[in-house]
Amino acid sequence: MRRIFHLFLGLLSASLLAVILLPLFASDFDKFAKATIREFGHRSDPQLVTDAVLHYLEDNQIDDPIAFFTENMDSTYVIHADDSNLSTTDKAWFENGEVDRRTSFTSKYFNRVLTNYKLWIRVLDMRSGERRIHARIYLNAP
Incomplete structure (x- = not known):
């Protein structure tokens, strides 16, 4: 019984230490994302969130948002206009020929x-060479 108590106490201490120390190692972008979600x-x-993301990129002089977001966000999903197996929803993005x-x-x-x-950011590379960025916050709950 005493051994279980010490094991439980050790796990509790480790968890508490992790909760205290993990924010110290969060990236600057993670801190920005959490503050944006709180605000x-x-x-x-969505325009408010997009404006906040654009200001962050500008303030931090980030020239390549795709490389930056690939490095700092959990998942990346890329679709090209010439992909042969696009879903109906995805095809709608490319119908006008601009994207x-x-x-x-x-x-x-x-x-x-x-x-x-969930912080969601979409970067559209236009055929004209322009790049458009849209951002949104979602609450995932059952």
């Missing part, structure tokens, strides 16, 4: 047992 929440206007590539990034924050917030 705007999941029912916010050449769509890159989507997501990261989860504030993970709880049944919920988490």
